[in-house]
Amino acid sequence: MESIGAFLPLILIFGVFYILLIRPQQKKVKQHREMLNNLRRGDKIITSGGIIGTINKVADNRELLVQVSENVEIKIAPGMVADLYTSAETEKKQQSKETKTESKGGLLSGLLGKKK
Secondary structure, eight states: OHHHHHHHHHHHHHHHHIIIIIHHHHHHHHHHHHHHHTOOTTOEEEETTSOEEEEEEEETTTEEEEEEETTEEEEEOGGGEEEEOOOHHHHHHHHHHHHHHSOSOOHHHHHHOOOO
16 A cells, blocks of 8 residues: 555656646647648748748648749658748738637626726
8 A cells, every 4th residue: 555655646747747748749749740731732831941932732742842932942841841821911810800709708797897
């Protein structure tokens, strides 16, 4: 019985590490993999080197032909895509849509009123 008590702190530490570090990293890797699988022609991307370009061709999910500027195209591996590029205008549009779709408030905000 006492041997279980000695291992209990180690088990708790592992549980905390799993919840705080391992699980969020696994979610991030899964989202990145899904983003790579859903790359399409016309998507604006940012590479891990910081290059911003538009995808012109996806060849068998093994290489991407990216247009960096007019008449300049490069081939990159899909794993080098860091993220999809979103400009400030599209972010503002998404935020305005989110604020429109938000509810008017809960029970307490209805009773107490909104802050001005």
